[in-house]
Every structure is written in C-alpha cells, then in structure tokens.
Amino acid sequence: MIRWIETYLDPFSSDRLDQPPQRLAAFFRHYLMQAWGMFALTLFTAALVAVLGAALYAYVGVLIDRIEQAPDAHSFFADNLGLLIGVTILVAVLTPGVDAVHILVMNQGIVPSFTNLVRWQTHRYVLRQSMGFFQDDFAGRIANKVLQTSLGLRRAVAEFINAVWYVSVFVVSALAILADNDWRLAIPLLAWIALYAAALRHWVPEIKQRSTVSSEAYSRLTGRVVDSYTNILTVKLFSHANREDDYARAGIAEQNVRTTELLRSLTAINIVVGALHSFLIVSVGGTALWLWSVQELSVGAVAASIGLAMRISMMSHWIMNVATGIAENVGVVQEGIGTISRPHAVVDRPDAAALRVDRGEVRYEHIGFRYGQAAAVIEDLSLTVAPGEKVGLVGRSGAGKSTLVQLLLRFHDLDGGRILIDGQDVRNVSQESLRHAIGMVTQDTSLLHRSVADNIRYGHPEATMEQVIEAARQAHAHDFILGLEDRNGRRGYDAQVGERGVKLSGGQRQRVAIARVLLKNAPILILDEATSALDSEVEAAIQEQLFNLMAGKTVIAIAHRLSTIAAMDRLVIMDRGRIVEQGSHNELLRRGGLYADMWSRQAGGFLAEDTVAAE
Known part of the structure; x- marks a missing residue:
C-alpha cells in the first residue's frame, strides 16, 4: 500500500509546456488539479480526524454525567459497556487509523511527488524562454524562483489542509456540540470566531505582501552572491573582494529590513491571538458555569464545553502561525509567478514543421531588428549565402555581426523581413529542428x-x-x-x-x-571567433580540421583577427547594422574601403608587433 501511494502521482507523467497562469488562484488550480485525487483524500481524512477529535470531548462529557449518576462502579460498567467500547474504538482505532492514512498520503504521496511535479513543469517551461529572458536576470535568481515556488505552493496547500481545514472542521463540530448542550454556549464561540476572522483579515494580507517583498529581497541577495561566485576569477583578478563585500552587504541590509517589517506584523498578530485565547476560555467557561449554577447544564457538559474551549484556544496560536506561514508561502508563489509565468518571447507556431536542409542556402531578406526600445541594430539588410559557400562577417564591435547570427538561430524574432533556409522561413519551423541543423562555436x-x-x-x-x-x-x-x-x-x-x-x-x-x-x-556551420582563445600553434593545427569540417557545409564565420577568415569565399563587411562592402579578400583590399583600412591597421600594428616579438 505504501509503495502504491508513493508511486500513484508521477512527477514526470505530463510533458505539457503551456504557459502557467499569471493569476495566483489560477496558478494554484493549474497544478492542484493534476493531483486532485490525493488532495481530496487528504481533505476527507483531515476532516474526519477533526470530527472524531471533537466527538471525543462529547463522549467525555457523557461519561462524566454517567459516572456522576451511577450508584457504584459495578453498575456503571454494567450499564455503560457499549459506550466504553465505543470510546475505546474511537480513541484507540478510528482516530489513529484515519490520522495514519492522512499522514501517509500527505508525506508519501504528496510532499515529494507533487513538489517535483511543479518543479519539473516550471523548469521545462522556463528552460524554453528566449535568450533575452536569461540575459536580463541572474541565473541563480531564476533557479531560486523555480525551486522555491514549487516548495511554497506545496507548503501553502499542505498547511491549509493540515491546519486551516482541520481546525475549521473542528470548530464547526465544537460549535454543534456546544449548541446541542445549550444554544447560549455557542454565543461566546461565535464571537471569538468573528474576532479571530477580523484579525486574520487585517494582518494576513499585510503579512502576505511583506512576505512577497521579503522573498524578492532574498532572491536579489541570492543573485548578488551567486554573481560574485560565478565570476570569482574576475573578482580576484581585479582585487575586488572588498567591493563584492559591499555589493553583498547592500543586499543583506535590504533583506534584513524587509524581514524585520515582516516580523513586526507577525509579532502584532501573535499578541492579539494571545488576548483572544484568554477571551474564549473565560467566556465559554463562565457561561458554562453560570448555566450549571442555575441547573440548566450538567457537570459533564460543563467539562466538555471548557475542554473544547481550551482545545480551540490552544489551536488558535498554532493556526495563526500556520496562517501567517501560508501567507508567506503564498507570497513566495506570487513573487515566483512574475518570473515563471512570463509568456515565451519566441514561440513555435502551432503548425511548425521540422526544418529540412537539403542544400544549406541561407537568405536574409530586408530584415530589421532592435533590442526593445533601443535604436535599430539591423536595418533593411539583405544577404544570401549560397549552399556550401564560406562567408566571413567583418566589422567593428557593435556592427551587428553576432546579432545577425543570433537572428538566424532565432534567439530573437525579427521586427521586419524574413530569414530563409532552403526557402523555409525560420519562423515557420520548430526551434529545435532549426538549431539542430546549425553547429556553432562561440568565442x-x-x-x-x-x-x-x-x-x-x-x-x-x-x-x-x-x-x-x-x-x-x-x-x-x-x-x-x-x-x-x-x-x-x-x-x-x-x-x-x-x-x-x-x-x-x-x-x-x-x-x-x-x-x-x-x-x-550539422549542415550549416557558424564560427564566432572560434579560435580566439587558442595559441598560434594550436590554432594552426585546428584550422586544418576546421577547413575539413567546412567541406560541403554552408559557413558563416565572424572574426576580429582578419587573417583567420581572409581565405573565405566571400567577406561581408558590416557597419552600424548594414552591409557596406562585399567581395573576396583581394578585391576588398584593391577597393580601399573599410576592410582595407581594418586590414592595414592589423597588418601594420598588432600583427607586425607579433612578428617582431616572434623573431
């Protein structure tokens, strides 16, 4: 049975990649409905445990009255054998049995599997976000959102079932028992419920909001720390450990302020709950004793009423802490939704087919592109790379060379024009098949x-x-x-x-x-400063293999070291997002334009210095 419960919910059963809802309630529903059977069972067992727990106090009250009325112990046991057996079954069999099933389903069936179901699906969705999504954020912060949101969602639901739902059913059952003893006993409990609900309504939204802010501050702090660790070489090269201390210190200070504000609200609500705790015991106990004094309530009913009031009061601190915990976890989920549920900037069309590369022709037709609201990076550019042609892209930094390659890979969508591979618009094929057909070595x-x-x-x-x-x-x-x-x-x-x-x-x-x-x-090859990190000897050895690799492929190569691409079939010179020159190495030198100027600077500057140093 345990093994069945543990394997009932498969975290990897769904390969759905649909966008998670951006509204909080819909986000919860989106994932809870995938495990509704398990959650329905936990709701049922928690409610049953609460009803049995409240019924025990009623049984105790009846027992006290029967003991008081019995002339002797022998008569008591003889007359109440059935009641005693019922109480024994309730205490020793039913309550622990149902509670065991509840704990088993929650701990073995929901806690690991449901948490990882949410993690799996949110991770797969986030992994398919655009390059811009990851470039605009810390990798550590994104990972923290995926991992913590799933944990916060599961904790919020589990705490609601184990505490809020359980206590609500217990209080309703207690209300019924008190009203059955005497309707006037229900009045103090109803007043307490109203005051308690008012306290929750006042503080929980505030705690939720402050928890969201605190969670965001924690994520920013995580991002700052991970950023320092990820770039530890740069930190040490520039001797900036103290600077990184200040960077982390600012994040810790902000997170400390936000956490203090959150705890201020938690302190206030706990003080109020303490006062309500005393009010409930005094009001119910006082009413019960008054009714007994006027002979309208039995001793057993007084004991049951005070016992129920004390039990609810003890629960009140627990439920308030749980309620604030739920608010904190909901805040974590709410804050995570902002990262997880963003729509994909680059998506496949519903009817996207797999790219077929028979020849390897690449054609840019009047394309235009800008990053956000910035000025255009590429503007009305057209370029055709014939099947099997080796083209070198040359230009100053910021000319648009790498952007041209990223657009071919569809890391971003065009603002205008289109890009074709063997006549197929890259927007009409699946991203997976597009990138599968292109091999790339980056700088x-x-x-x-x-x-x-x-x-x-x-x-x-x-x-x-x-x-x-x-x-x-x-x-x-x-x-x-x-x-x-x-x-x-x-x-x-x-x-x-x-x-x-x-x-x-x-x-x-x-x-x-x-x-x-x-x-x-792959049939299409992109080299973006592919040998820039190699020494001359290794570069010369690998160049031979790269030329072998290029055989029969369409090649687009980017290089600042012009000697590495001078032998290409054609060189395309870019400046400010436009093509300003095209031709072979020798043709461009004879033309005396931008390429010739760049070549003369390298040949007369760094390359000459390298030659002298080598001699």
Missing part, C-alpha cells in the same frame, strides 16, 4: 558541469565513445583530456570540468567546444 565558450565526454557528446547524444574520442583528436584535445583528474578521482574523459568549465583553460574549453561541433556535424 565565450562555457561547458556544462559534467564530464568531458558528456560535454563533447552534447553535440551528438547517441555517439559512441570511439566517436567522442575521434572528435577530440580532430580538435587536438585528446592529449590534455587524458591528463585531467577531478577532486573525486575521476580521470580523462570521465573528469568533471566544473561550473561553466572553469577547471579548464580558455584554450582547452575552446577545443572541447570545437570537438562538440565536429561531432554534431
């Missing part, structure tokens, strides 16, 4: 914190180990990979490379990235 290479083999195999997940090693050999990475060892003793291709590949040098990361693209063997 700023980051690797996954996994083994070297896993990083290379990322280009072709079904590749054999022999194919992985061959790709590494072609990228001149095999020899240094064999010498790797991580802190857990894993060696060679099994060694972990660290977050973003920090355990490897820039040149080593670049060679692993080249091996990854070699293994992918």
Whole structure:
C-alpha cells in the first residue's frame, strides 16, 4: 500500500509546456488539479480526524454525567459497556487509523511527488524562454524562483489542509456540540470566531505582501552572491573582494529590513491571538458555569464545553502561525509567478514543421531588428549565402555581426523581413529542428558541469565513445583530456570540468567546444571567433580540421583577427547594422574601403608587433 501511494502521482507523467497562469488562484488550480485525487483524500481524512477529535470531548462529557449518576462502579460498567467500547474504538482505532492514512498520503504521496511535479513543469517551461529572458536576470535568481515556488505552493496547500481545514472542521463540530448542550454556549464561540476572522483579515494580507517583498529581497541577495561566485576569477583578478563585500552587504541590509517589517506584523498578530485565547476560555467557561449554577447544564457538559474551549484556544496560536506561514508561502508563489509565468518571447507556431536542409542556402531578406526600445541594430539588410559557400562577417564591435547570427538561430524574432533556409522561413519551423541543423562555436565558450565526454557528446547524444574520442583528436584535445583528474578521482574523459568549465583553460574549453561541433556535424556551420582563445600553434593545427569540417557545409564565420577568415569565399563587411562592402579578400583590399583600412591597421600594428616579438 505504501509503495502504491508513493508511486500513484508521477512527477514526470505530463510533458505539457503551456504557459502557467499569471493569476495566483489560477496558478494554484493549474497544478492542484493534476493531483486532485490525493488532495481530496487528504481533505476527507483531515476532516474526519477533526470530527472524531471533537466527538471525543462529547463522549467525555457523557461519561462524566454517567459516572456522576451511577450508584457504584459495578453498575456503571454494567450499564455503560457499549459506550466504553465505543470510546475505546474511537480513541484507540478510528482516530489513529484515519490520522495514519492522512499522514501517509500527505508525506508519501504528496510532499515529494507533487513538489517535483511543479518543479519539473516550471523548469521545462522556463528552460524554453528566449535568450533575452536569461540575459536580463541572474541565473541563480531564476533557479531560486523555480525551486522555491514549487516548495511554497506545496507548503501553502499542505498547511491549509493540515491546519486551516482541520481546525475549521473542528470548530464547526465544537460549535454543534456546544449548541446541542445549550444554544447560549455557542454565543461566546461565535464571537471569538468573528474576532479571530477580523484579525486574520487585517494582518494576513499585510503579512502576505511583506512576505512577497521579503522573498524578492532574498532572491536579489541570492543573485548578488551567486554573481560574485560565478565570476570569482574576475573578482580576484581585479582585487575586488572588498567591493563584492559591499555589493553583498547592500543586499543583506535590504533583506534584513524587509524581514524585520515582516516580523513586526507577525509579532502584532501573535499578541492579539494571545488576548483572544484568554477571551474564549473565560467566556465559554463562565457561561458554562453560570448555566450549571442555575441547573440548566450538567457537570459533564460543563467539562466538555471548557475542554473544547481550551482545545480551540490552544489551536488558535498554532493556526495563526500556520496562517501567517501560508501567507508567506503564498507570497513566495506570487513573487515566483512574475518570473515563471512570463509568456515565451519566441514561440513555435502551432503548425511548425521540422526544418529540412537539403542544400544549406541561407537568405536574409530586408530584415530589421532592435533590442526593445533601443535604436535599430539591423536595418533593411539583405544577404544570401549560397549552399556550401564560406562567408566571413567583418566589422567593428557593435556592427551587428553576432546579432545577425543570433537572428538566424532565432534567439530573437525579427521586427521586419524574413530569414530563409532552403526557402523555409525560420519562423515557420520548430526551434529545435532549426538549431539542430546549425553547429556553432562561440568565442565565450562555457561547458556544462559534467564530464568531458558528456560535454563533447552534447553535440551528438547517441555517439559512441570511439566517436567522442575521434572528435577530440580532430580538435587536438585528446592529449590534455587524458591528463585531467577531478577532486573525486575521476580521470580523462570521465573528469568533471566544473561550473561553466572553469577547471579548464580558455584554450582547452575552446577545443572541447570545437570537438562538440565536429561531432554534431550539422549542415550549416557558424564560427564566432572560434579560435580566439587558442595559441598560434594550436590554432594552426585546428584550422586544418576546421577547413575539413567546412567541406560541403554552408559557413558563416565572424572574426576580429582578419587573417583567420581572409581565405573565405566571400567577406561581408558590416557597419552600424548594414552591409557596406562585399567581395573576396583581394578585391576588398584593391577597393580601399573599410576592410582595407581594418586590414592595414592589423597588418601594420598588432600583427607586425607579433612578428617582431616572434623573431
């Protein structure tokens, strides 16, 4: 039975990628309905435990009256055997049995599986956000939202069922028992309910709002700390540990203020609940004793009434803490929705087909693009790259070269025009198939914190180990990979490379990235400063492999070091989002335009200095 409950809810049963609702109630409903059976069972068992708990006080009252009326112990047991057996079953069998089922379903069926169901679905949705989404935020903050929102949602619901729902059913049951004893006993409890509800209505929204603000401050603090750790090399290179202390200090100070404001509200509401606690016991107890004094209430009913009042009073502090806890968790969820439930900026069309690349022609037709409200980065640009043609993109920083490549990969959608691959508009094909057809080596290479083999195999997940090693050999990475060892003793291709590949040098990361693209063997190849991190000897060796890789492929290469792309079939010179020159290396030199000026600066400056230094 336990195994069945544990496996009833499969966190990975759904592959849904629809946008989570942006309204709080709808967001809760969106996920709760996927586990409604489990939650319905917990609601039922919690209510049953509450009713049985209240009934126990009624039984105690009846027992006291029967004891008082019995002439002796023998007569009491003889006359009340059925009642005693009923109380025994209630206390020893029914209540613990139902409570055990409730705990089992909650702890084994809901806590792990439902939490991870929400995490799984929100992670998959966020993972498919646009590049701009991730560029505008801290990775640590985004991860915190995904993990904490799922936890906050589950805690809010679990606490509602285990506390608010349970206590509500208990109070209603107690109200019925008091009214059955004497309708006047219900008046103090009704007054207490009204005052308690007023206190909740006043403070809980305030606590929820302050909890949201505190959660956001915590996320910003997490982002600041993770940012420092992620860029630890830069911090140490510039000797800015003290500066980073100040950066973190500001985040901690803000989070401290927000938490203090939240706790101020929690303190106030706990003081009020303490006063209501005393009011309920005094008012119910006083009313019961008055009714007994005028012989309108039995001793057993007095005992049951005071017992119920004391039980509810003890619950009141607990329920208030739980209610504020629920408000805090709802605040966490509310704040997380702002990150998780954003619509995807770049989406596949419902009828998106898989891209078919038969020839590899790339055509930009009058495209225009700007980042947000900024000035246009690309404006009315047209360019055709013939199948199998090798084109080099050249231009000063900010000319739009990398943007042109990102638009081809559809990291952003165009503001105007269209991009075609073999006549297919990239907006009409699935993003997965589009990027599967394009291999890219970037200047700023980051690797996954996994083994070297896993990083290379990322280009072709079904590749054999022999194919992985061959790709590494072609990228001149095999020899240094064999010498790797991580802190857990894993060696060679099994060694972990660290977050973003920090355990490897820039040149080593670049060679692993080249091996990854070699293994992918896509029909369209993009090289964005692919050899910039390599020394001259290794670069010369890899250039041969890159030329082999380019054979039969359509290639777009970006390079600031013009010597690395001078042999391309055609060079396209960009300036301020436009194409200003095109032609071969020699043609552009003879023309004496922007490219010739850039070449002369490199040939007469850095390259000449390098030559002298080498001599």
